[in-house]
Amino acid sequence: MSVNRHQQLRQLPSVDALLSSMQDELAQWGHAQLTRAISQQLSELRAEITAGNTPGISPEGIRQSVVAALTERSNASLIPVFNLTGTVLHTNLGRANLPEEAINAIRKVAAGASNLEYDLESGKRGDRESHVEALICEMTGAEAATAVNNNAAAVLLVLNTLAMGHKVPVSRGELVEIGGSFRIPEVMSRSGAILVEVGATNRTHLKDYRSVIDDDTALLMKVHTSNYTVEGFTACVSEPDLAALAREYQLPFVIDLGSGNLVDFEALGLPAEPTAAEALANGADLVTFSGDKLLGGPQAGLIAGRADLVAMIKKNPLKRALRLDKMTLAALAEILKLYRNPEQLTCKLPTLRLLTRNPADIRAQAENLLFRVARCLDTRYRVSVADCLSQIGSGSLPVETLPSAALKIEPLSGKDSELRELAEQLRRLPMPVIARLHRGALWLDLRCLEPEHEAAFASQMEALVP
Numbered sequence: 001m002s003v004n005r006h007q008q009l010r011q012l013p014s015v016d017a018l019l020s021s022m023q024d025e026l027a028q029w030g031h032a033q034l035t036r037a038i039s040q041q042l043s044e045l046r047a048e049i050t051a052g053n054t055p056g057i058s059p060e061g062i063r064q065s066v067v068a069a070l071t072e073r074s075n076a077s078l079i080p081v082f083n084l085t086g087t088v089l090h091t092n093l094g095r096a097n098l099p100e101e102a103i104n105a106i107r108k109v110a111a112g113a114s115n116l117e118y119d120l121e122s123g124k125r126g127d128r129e130s131h132v133e134a135l136i137c138e139m140t141g142a143e144a145a146t147a148v149n150n151n152a153a154a155v156l157l158v159l160n161t162l163a164m165g166h167k168v169p170v171s172r173g174e175l176v177e178i179g180g181s182f183r184i185p186e187v188m189s190r191s192g193a194i195l196v197e198v199g200a201t202n203r204t205h206l207k208d209y210r211s212v213i214d215d216d217t218a219l220l221m222k223v224h225t226s227n228y229t230v231e232g233f234t235a236c237v238s239e240p241d242l243a244a245l246a247r248e249y250q251l252p253f254v255i256d257l258g259s260g261n262l263v264d265f266e267a268l269g270l271p272a273e274p275t276a277a278e279a280l281a282n283g284a285d286l287v288t289f290s291g292d293k294l295l296g297g298p299q300a301g302l303i304a305g306r307a308d309l310v311a312m313i314k315k316n317p318l319k320r321a322l323r324l325d326k327m328t329l330a331a332l333a334e335i336l337k338l339y340r341n342p343e344q345l346t347c348k349l350p351t352l353r354l355l356t357r358n359p360a361d362i363r364a365q366a367e368n369l370l371f372r373v374a375r376c377l378d379t380r381y382r383v384s385v386a387d388c389l390s391q392i393g394s395g396s397l398p399v400e401t402l403p404s405a406a407l408k409i410e411p412l413s414g415k416d417s418e419l420r421e422l423a424e425q426l427r428r429l430p431m432p433v434i435a436r437l438h439r440g441a442l443w444l445d446l447r448c449l450e451p452e453h454e455a456a457f458a459s460q461m462e463a464l465v466p
């Protein structure tokens, strides 16, 4: 090693010297964290010097690097983004956006003690689900209800409670995989239930179910094929027919609705989606559905139906492992209360507000933003307003799309690499912008850019350095 390098290494300030010159930082970050960051910085500098480089080693320079490293480390990892993918309920982007009512309710119970499991009348222990059960019953017409961590947990709990060690026939056309990690056959086996495949992928008949029912059958189950459709030569058994067959054999009939929904979507101008009330009226003994799909609430799984079955579910020890926390319960209660006034839903509930946005309004918004966005992109790109189709997402109404409008960004060179570069730049913004790469263009579908966030979006784009 050259004399010069030895000299440089010797000139590095000591940890103690740096520490004593950083009293404010010491108060802010604490001794242990600050010492670790300084040591880390010094060992990086030592490695650089040893490698033959000549990094700056002034105490002030080192201090700045230490502060930068600590600040970077303390930045939140989970942060808000602009969802301009055109998929309203985007699982990877957190699904439903909550309304103010739900957020306020979360804030209140999060900050202090609450009557989560405390009956204020009697002064005795209460039931955490009492805060949502009556509301779920009110909205679905069910006798009883409960709620757990998500719909996957709801399905697991129902099967484990009612079918552990016993057979559950399910149509081959309904053995779905949702989002890669939830597959009906796998959840079924983890629940301890034994899957009996019924019929064929495209066609299942009532006689197919009848032929597999035996003494060991625990229940009949129907799964909403949320994220795909079987088209062409198809047949499936209707809910009322399957319910009648279940009654004939005195078996519970369970429907996993997937997204589930509480209001008439067609009345809102959206594609029809079965409601939980309809499924129960069609003879289901239990239905399960998600809290954060079309319902528009927090992540949760709702179970509604016959009181005796719900009581068994509540007694299952697994229920404790899958139960909801107070913040989710508080938010869910507020969401369910919004459903008492269906006329206001498309204004008050963000999910339904976004799904029912008028395409003409979205286009006007795009035209409004066109100049500002075009101006801040460098000369390699052309920006235009284009019609596009949004998706509902989360496996809800898979083949249905909603007319929308986008800022369409194309590279003048026609090179996809330039688009990917821009997409990456957008993802690195303080509030990352998530767009969709499609057919040689980057599409910024504005359906989910609510007017009150428009200004923040535009000024962030203007800060893009080409």
Ligand SMILES: *Cc1c(COP(=O)(O)O)cnc(C)c1O
Pocket: 150, 151, 152, 153, 155, 178, 182, 223, 224, 225, 226, 227, 256, 257, 258, 259, 289, 290, 291, 292, 300, 301, 394, 395
């Ligand atoms: C989405 C879905 C699930 C899983 O629901 P999560 O709330 O995401 O756990 C289960 N079954 C069906 C049919 C679904 O569509």
